Amino acid sequence: MAEIPDSASRIIPINIEEEMKSSYIDYSMSVIVSRALPDVRDGLKPVQRRVLYGMQELGLAAGRAHKKSARIVGEVLGKYHPHGDQSVYDALVRMAQDFNVRGPLVDGQGNFGSIDGDSAAAMRYTEARLTRLSEELLRDLDKETVDYTPNFDGSLNEPSVLPAALPNLLLNGASGIAVGMATNIPPHNLGELVDGIVAYIEDPEVELDVLMEHIPAPDFPTGGVIYGVGGVREAYRTGRGRVVMRAKMHEEEIKRRGGDGVGREALVVTEIPYQVNKSTLIEKIAHAVRDKKVDGIADLRDESDRDGMRIVMELRRDAVPEVTKNQLFKYTQLQQTFGMNMIALVGGRPKTLGLKDMIRHYVDHRHEIVVRRTEFELRKAEERAHILEGLTIALDHLDAVISIIRHSADTDAAKVNLMRGVYPQRLSAEQRDRLGLPERSPVEITGEREATGYALSREDFTPQPWLSSAQADAILALRLSRLTGLERDKIAAEYRDILQEVERLQAILASRDLRMQIIADELREVAEKYADPRRTEIDIMGGGDIDLEDLIEDEHVVVTITNQGLIKRTAIDEYRSQNRGGTGHRGTGTRDEDFVEHLFTAGAHDYLLFFTDHGQCYWLRVYNVPEGSRTAKGRSIRNLIQIDAEDRVRAVIALKKEDFRDDDFLENHFVTMATKQGLVKKTALSAFKRPLVTGIIAIDIVDGDQLIEAHLTDGGTEILLGSSEGQAIRFHESDVRSMGRKSRGVRGMKLPDGEQIVGMIAVRRDGAQVLTISQNGFGKRTPVETLKEGGEDGETNSNYTFRLQSRGGKGVLAQKTTAKTGPLVALKSVLDDDQLMIATEAGIMIRMAVSDISTYGRNTQGVRILRLKDHDAIADVARVVIEDEEDVAILATDGDAVPTEAADDAPEADE
Numbered sequence: 001m002a003e004i005p006d007s008a009s010r011i012i013p014i015n016i017e018e019e020m021k022s023s024y025i026d027y028s029m030s031v032i033v034s035r036a037l038p039d040v041r042d043g044l045k046p047v048q049r050r051v052l053y054g055m056q057e058l059g060l061a062a063g064r065a066h067k068k069s070a071r072i073v074g075e076v077l078g079k080y081h082p083h084g085d086q087s088v089y090d091a092l093v094r095m096a097q098d099f100n101v102r103g104p105l106v107d108g109q110g111n112f113g114s115i116d117g118d119s120a121a122a123m124r125y126t127e128a129r130l131t132r133l134s135e136e137l138l139r140d141l142d143k144e145t146v147d148y149t150p151n152f153d154g155s156l157n158e159p160s161v162l163p164a165a166l167p168n169l170l171l172n173g174a175s176g177i178a179v180g181m182a183t184n185i186p187p188h189n190l191g192e193l194v195d196g197i198v199a200y201i202e203d204p205e206v207e208l209d210v211l212m213e214h215i216p217a218p219d220f221p222t223g224g225v226i227y228g229v230g231g232v233r234e235a236y237r238t239g240r241g242r243v244v245m246r247a248k249m250h251e252e253e254i255k256r257r258g259g260d261g262v263g264r265e266a267l268v269v270t271e272i273p274y275q276v277n278k279s280t281l282i283e284k285i286a287h288a289v290r291d292k293k294v295d296g297i298a299d300l301r302d303e304s305d306r307d308g309m310r311i312v313m314e315l316r317r318d319a320v321p322e323v324t325k326n327q328l329f330k331y332t333q334l335q336q337t338f339g340m341n342m343i344a345l346v347g348g349r350p351k352t353l354g355l356k357d358m359i360r361h362y363v364d365h366r367h368e369i370v371v372r373r374t375e376f377e378l379r380k381a382e383e384r385a386h387i388l389e390g391l392t393i394a395l396d397h398l399d400a401v402i403s404i405i406r407h408s409a410d411t412d413a414a415k416v417n418l419m420r421g422v423y424p425q426r427l428s429a430e431q432r433d434r435l436g437l438p439e440r441s442p443v444e445i446t447g448e449r450e451a452t453g454y455a456l457s458r459e460d461f462t463p464q465p466w467l468s469s470a471q472a473d474a475i476l477a478l479r480l481s482r483l484t485g486l487e488r489d490k491i492a493a494e495y496r497d498i499l500q501e502v503e504r505l506q507a508i509l510a511s512r513d514l515r516m517q518i519i520a521d522e523l524r525e526v527a528e529k530y531a532d533p534r535r536t537e538i539d540i541m542g543g544g545d546i547d548l549e550d551l552i553e554d555e556h557v558v559v560t561i562t563n564q565g566l567i568k569r570t571a572i573d574e575y576r577s578q579n580r581g582g583t584g585h586r587g588t589g590t591r592d593e594d595f596v597e598h599l600f601t602a603g604a605h606d607y608l609l610f611f612t613d614h615g616q617c618y619w620l621r622v623y624n625v626p627e628g629s630r631t632a633k634g635r636s637i638r639n640l641i642q643i644d645a646e647d648r649v650r651a652v653i654a655l656k657k658e659d660f661r662d663d664d665f666l667e668n669h670f671v672t673m674a675t676k677q678g679l680v681k682k683t684a685l686s687a688f689k690r691p692l693v694t695g696i697i698a699i700d701i702v703d704g705d706q707l708i709e710a711h712l713t714d715g716g717t718e719i720l721l722g723s724s725e726g727q728a729i730r731f732h733e734s735d736v737r738s739m740g741r742k743s744r745g746v747r748g749m750k751l752p753d754g755e756q757i758v759g760m761i762a763v764r765r766d767g768a769q770v771l772t773i774s775q776n777g778f779g780k781r782t783p784v785e786t787l788k789e790g791g792e793d794g795e796t797n798s799n800y801t802f803r804l805q806s807r808g809g810k811g812v813l814a815q816k817t818t819a820k821t822g823p824l825v826a827l828k829s830v831l832d833d834d835q836l837m838i839a840t841e842a843g844i845m846i847r848m849a850v851s852d853i854s855t856y857g858r859n860t861q862g863v864r865i866l867r868l869k870d871h872d873a874i875a876d877v878a879r880v881v882i883e884d885e886e887d888v889a890i891l892a893t894d895g896d897a898v899p900t901e902a903a904d905d906a907p908e909a910d911e
Contacts, residue, residue, distance in 0.1 A: 028179035032350055036178035038185075040344040040351075040358060041365035042137060042162040043169025045176065047091045050080040052105060053159060055130050056138050066109045066127035073123055082152045085123070092128060093120045100275070101172040102187035102221050103530065105134035115222070115309075117277040133530055136165040143376040145369045163369045166526050167193050167362050169344060170355075173218075181350060183343040186218035186243060186274070191531030194523045200359045201520045208237055211355060216538055217243070218338070223271035223535040224248055227335070235340035236355035245273035247334040248537065251321050254314055264298075265321060267328075269311040271535075273336035278304070281333045282311060292626045292635060293331040296324040366519045371509070378505040381498055383470070388495035390471025391478065395488050401475060411476060418472040554605045558837070559625060561598040561637060561649055568634030569625040572601060599837045599845070599878040602654035609688055611651040611673065612643060613706040617688050617698040617741075622654070642694050651710035660689070670738060673699050673710040674721060674748055674760040680807065681745030682736045685712065700744045709760040720761035720770065720802060721749045722814050722827030728770070729811030730763070730784075730802045747808045759827030769855065770802065771830045772815040772862065773838070775822030775873045780815065780862030781830065781855040801858060816861045826877040837878045838866060 038045050044052070054076040060067055073088045081088055094100055096108035099115045110126035113119055120126065130138075140163045148157035173187040196214035200206055217232045226232065227244040235241025248271035253263035272281060282302055288294040296319025303310040313328075315321060329335035342353050346361060353361070394401045401418065408414035467475065481487065508514050557569040602608065602622050610618040618641040626635040637649060651673075659665045666686035673681045681699050688698070699707060711717075717733040729749045736746060749757065761770065763784060773779035783801050802812060817823055830836070834850040846866060854863055866874070 032178040036176035037183055037343060037345050037350055038169055038174040039161055040169060040346050040353065040361040042164035043172065043174060044162065047081055047088060048095060049162060050076050050158065051088060051092050052130065052134055052138060054080060060129040062107065062130050062132045062135055064129060066129045069123040069126045069128050072128060079156055080151050080158050089123045096128060099221055102219060103133045103171050103190060104131055105137065107131045116279040133166065136526055137162045137168060139163055139165045140369065140373050143373045145372045164365065165522060166190065167197060170358060181343055182341060184339055184341045186338055186340060187220060188215060189219035189534050191527050192219065194527040194531065197359050197363065197523055198520045201363060201516050208356060212236065215355065218536065219534050220245065220274035220536045222274050224273050225537045225539050227539050229538065229540050235342065239342040239352035239354050241340045243338040243340060245336050245338055246329060247272045249325060254312065265315045267313045267315065267321060267325060269334065270309055272309065273333065274338060276333045276336055278309070284332045285328065288331045294324065294327040295627065296320065363519065367515060370515050370518055374505050374508045378502065378509065381502045381505060385495065385498045385502055386468065387470060387474045388491060388498060390467050390474055391491050392495055393467065394475045395491065398483065415472045415476060418475060419467050419469060554603050556601055557604055557622065558599065558601055559622065560634065562634065565637045565648055566634035567625055567637040567640065568628035568632055569622060570628060570630060598649065598652060599839050599876055600652060605657050606654045607657065607660045609653040609655065610641060610649045611698055611707055611710040612647045613650050614644065614647045615697060615699040615701040615707050616647065616695040618695045650707045653710060653712050668715065670713045670715065671698065671710055672713045672719060672733065672762065673745065674708055674757055675701065675705045676708050676756045677705045678747060678749040678751045678757055679745040680719065680736050680748030681743065682733065682738050683741055684738055687741050697741050700742055702744065708757050711760060711762040713762050718763040718804065720763055721757055722759045722772065722824060723749065723751060723755050724758050724823040725755050726813055726815045726817040726824050727811045728802055728814035728827065729809055730804055731807040732804065735807045750808060750810050758824050761827060761829040763829060768829045768831060770814065771828040772824060773826040773865065773874060773877050774815065774817060775825045776820065777864055777866040777868050777874060778821040778862045779853055779865045780860060781850065781853055782858050783855065813858050816859055818861060821861050825874050828877055838874060839876045840868060840872050841875045842869065842872045
């Protein structure tokens, strides 16, 4: 009895690393070749090809009745596609959706989904058949034009590729994710494709620019606008690129129902970008309007119906349509990018292809189809010519043929006798003469009833076969009705025609130029039948990026930030100038216990650098700050920049767009900062060019300290620091070396306990004065320099009002502070032509000219510049630069502020 080996002897050791590598490669190649990527020749994935072939096998031609989709799926699953039924149905559904493919290959009946994202009904409810266009893909499949491969169980054969009489890969595009790669090919216009392919056929060395004259860009089934062709050109050249798609939108006047008859302007969207879900799009627009990213929309509704798409966005009366359009393009899917990644299978291997490569592979495929089809047709024509030749011979010797058949024992014998050309011995001499037969022949009759016979041959009646087997069969199957003179003439005419067809087919096989001409002609025929006008417009002047500043006026605006972090911008022309001591008008609305803490002016195109208590830096464009009226509260700055919950903005620097993008400017300018505890720091502006979304460190702040001011300096600036007790120190910027962002800085001013820095001035302008304002509304201007007593006009005294010192000292008196004046709250650098915005903790804001504030020496209390209500105090002061003489209005939240008296103009100084 044989010994059974133990289990150990049946174990084959395998390197797991090699096994994993081999298995993963097998899996990835299966996904790439058999599932995810289309073939460059017919533009179909295996499942799509099998669906179309299965439908043809079921007889679902375009002119026939629809059949249940479940029946089609079952046919494909059972014969060709051994995967899930849902994958087959999804492929069928997509080929039927006219919003997904430029030329639908399946004619669906029932619910096949919608552009709103609705799913197709279950396969048991829907029906389908082929379209005329898909029949062009399958045309000539029965003429041995393509190779067939065994199906999954070897019981049937299926085509490895379709003949594809139209360029389906570029027509309908493709998308798929394989292992380590993905393809995303956009759809195109059939007429343009045919023109481009014909141009390539006529000149295989044609340049891409010439091809793009015929195929300028993709043509999406949902229409829309292609915004710029730079990305398209790159994709056509390399196989990878970016197509920027925009919705088609126009302005329209809407008459409101039940209103006063006055129309309201609206933006109406009639076409949306490719593969954008309409319902989701409308939802995103609503969110953008709610979040104030899109201004000017008062109402949004979907009026789409069976006649077409119509999304209506009614505008507010004060809205600027062009600005609203571009905000929609920037923040919603009304502008979308299609990333072209044109990967397809070439010879069973994935390859990235440009436009010309795709056309070349398609033309090569069609050339092979034409060759194989011509060879098939030539063979069939020669076979038919052979049959007709036999029929012609039979008709020329009809009596002999009839005699052979009549005297043969059976059909088989008749066939053999016809092939050998024998006839009965008993033919009379008269009959032989009439038939042109010799007296005797060495060939014996088969299955004869007579003993001998003679050969019937046009080649001197040699004993070689007269007719072939096929010819003999055709003669035996010949109907008596075809023996009439007319029918005999038809056979002769058909024989002549078939001989001409054979010559034509032989000429095709002998000439490549003729074959290429046939390809071009067939493509033109397809285009003539099925091509339609381009749906997607091309804006060749467009660019991929939206820059709102091009459509936003670069006007001066007032930006306000409250203590609780509410920010807004308001056009400066909403304010008018008011004399000192005015009452003000209602302006910024504030929440309970909130007050305006920052107020400044900037251009709408400027960049804002925000510096916070904790020493972080953020940046934002001014036009991205929400616009608000005089009484609007504003929007939380935390929705615009990601500030920590316990942090707040302390200083803001506005930079011109041109300066912020100039590397030389960035390297030669600095951000000079001061902290509450008297530290100063200088860092190159270039360090703040690209802040992160979450901010970057501007200065290292220790516990108990905080940033109080930041200024832009040029390396030659003098710095003036002011303390809450009215002291000030002036030193040169060069005393502070440039440091990195993460350093703490150096001592700028020595402070006694309980004292802190309230302001920093970057002294850069000739004739600048120091403005000091106390908490209780007292202020004054003090020159940086004074004239020598008794000296000539313009002669400068070397003894400055604020003399230049080394940093780190105690400084000199800037304004006398008392219980009446309160501590110093502001220290600013001003000119006579400047104007000021003064804000109180209660939200009162007043605008006044600097020239209305008197000039006094350092050792004075100043004058009352604003009479405050009980328990109110000045919160912030900002300088406003006026470029014209136009009056502006005032901002205020309390319209009944008490006017100051004229006597307050007298200086209040120590004796």
